[in-house]
Amino acid sequence: MTEPVPVIRRLEQALADDDFAWSLLLVGEDQTDKLATLTGDLRGPFSKTGDGKQITSGFSYWGIGPTIAWANATNDPFYLVMKAGTESFLRHWRKLRPHVENGGFHLVSLGVGTGVKDRTILGDMRRQNPDMFYIPVDMSSEMLRLGTVEPVRGAHFPMSQVLPVQLDFSLDDNMDELGQMLARLVGADPILFTLTGNTLANFESDEDVLSTITRVLRPQDRLLLEVASTSSLDRDAAKAAADEYHQTRAFAEFVTSALRYNTDLKIDNDRIDFRGEVENDDALRVKIVWQNNTGEPIVMGLPDHTEVVLDPEDTILLYTTRKFSTERLKRLTAACDLTPIEHAHSGFRHTRRPSPFGLDLLLLAPGTVEGPAVTTLADDIWST
Template identity: 55%
Template sequence: MGDSAISRIDSTLAGDDFAWSVTLVGEDQSDKLATLAHYLDDGHSTSGDGKRVPSGYAYWGIGPTIAWSNASNDPTYMVIKVGTEMFRRQWRTISPLVTDECVHLVSLGVGTGAKDGMFLETMHRANPSMLYVPVDMSAEMLRTGSRTAVRDAHFPLDRSLGLQIDLSLDGNLEELKQFLDRLVGDEAILFSLVGNTVANFDDDAEFLDGIAKVLRPQDRMLVEFATTESLAGDAVHAAEAEYRQTRGFVEFVASAVRYNTDLKIDLEQVRFTGAVDDESILLKVFWQNVGSETLRMAIPGSRPVHLKPLDTIRLYTTRKYTTERIDQLVADAGLRTTHVQRERFRYARRQNPFGLELRLLAPDENAPTPLPAFDVWK
């Protein structure tokens, strides 16, 4: 690389105990704010299907990053607390398969960094030359989460490189694929997509399909899904209650609007509604203007948005999947399952049908290849 600034980073950081982190920022953050403003002015709806915070933006910025950290460390948020322990057990079982096949870790959505720390501790022991590439839309989430992971695993800072990009954009996924090809060559990558991230997208199948296209035949992907063994009405109501009961989570879902607009959100006006959709429980979390007057919401750099009575802003989307639905998502993305770990939640006296499923996936060489658009008409 010659005498470039990049080529000098290693020697510059060597022995420096300042809290540096190395991140490549791939997007103009003012563009992200403009996109958020567009979604927050997307028509009137009384059911959370108009104005919304799109996936990824719930974590975008320092306010939501702090709010997510607080929610994740809330001792009353049992899903996170128990889920982390379940993940530790599941990872312990799957990890020998990963270390036999993969060298490097690319974390797609770093979160708090707790799970990445588990990956790094095991994988670095097996492959000391590995690289850690955390990827997130939120530069603040990227910095705080990856630093936690590196610190917890005692992972060398000069083997970590963060990438700030929005994974929901096809163009960004293509850039990510090319970047990783140049970075690691033919060495196999473990892509991690944990925390039920797939479920947070409006079109979960489309998102997983896009991510799957980044994988090469030698790569593997570890995906975590929230699961349900029932689609009955009482299971839907239990899913609503699971998220509603933790104040830290409610504050988190409201944080993207609170920190990026001047709208004062009363947490009592945040609604949780579940429904059965495509062999899964779809949960929408939205704020509603329950007053009788139109509210004016200002967003920096954009024209004001007017919220009529009963208008809503969807703050968050998530799902709990049946095994059949997960099988379909995986197959439709051109992937196959090489190993799976399932476990049901057992933290309460009252039994519920929910749990977590961790799947190790590989590209399916037998999956049909879609025709290019110009061939469809022949």
């Protein structure tokens, strides 16, 4: 009696010559649990400062409405942070690429985004490792479908080597399970994990999230981290950071989309406030909040058909982002026991006046990497 053929292998053969837009997805979480979490976050206490009710990072992209709003925002020429990141990435990647293109790496993309940067990475790495796997990970299954189109079609990457994974990678247990699954999938082969697009800046605690990711890195693995940076940490710089996001309507539509599609709250852009502040003397933080400035209570219906009262001046935190100083990056990497291997930086060029803002791409290794050249480079990176 012959052994049965696993369904995954049969499915690969069945879809090989099919022109229909199929997409394979490994779901790692119960979506009802995610909806309950979102609902609970929207029941938070009263706060004028955005520290009560909130939409946490992954939920900003969760669902088809926010996904479409994000896609529209990324194509808005007035969304300068996104535009600068797309333009600088290829130049930055070329500097870091020699450290990973010949090692037989697989690619695990944390927070797939539009897929444009993954397309660049895959196009280069697959030339040296044609059998590599591409594993995009995101909390939003809709973002995964949107974000994998560009790298698969643009880089002509075979679908049989792509495994999208729906998972909230900011949770310790989830990352532990992901790490175990990846180890069984690729064995001892090295993995390049990527966290690009300044995604680290969107979480309440950047150190906690970076530590969660670091816990699954093996000695042979590497982490590609892209962040927005600043050389100035005063109130004027904080205001300028907030203004960057305020000037694009498409971005405002995106940050309010989770409220629009998960509650019955009427969205008025006059109630959206972009607040810049200096955080811990080593970063700029921008908090985007909805605030009840009507002077009257507003009743908001929640996904579980219950209601919450938004008193005058109450807020809902919609989105958080940051710009990191060199000292903040140094502290984060040290706290997470990460060693810089290579680094690329470029300043913003779209302003007439000198800008303190820029973008940094870092290639990081877990623990201490042996060799005097690496030690010297790490010292050089943090001395700039």
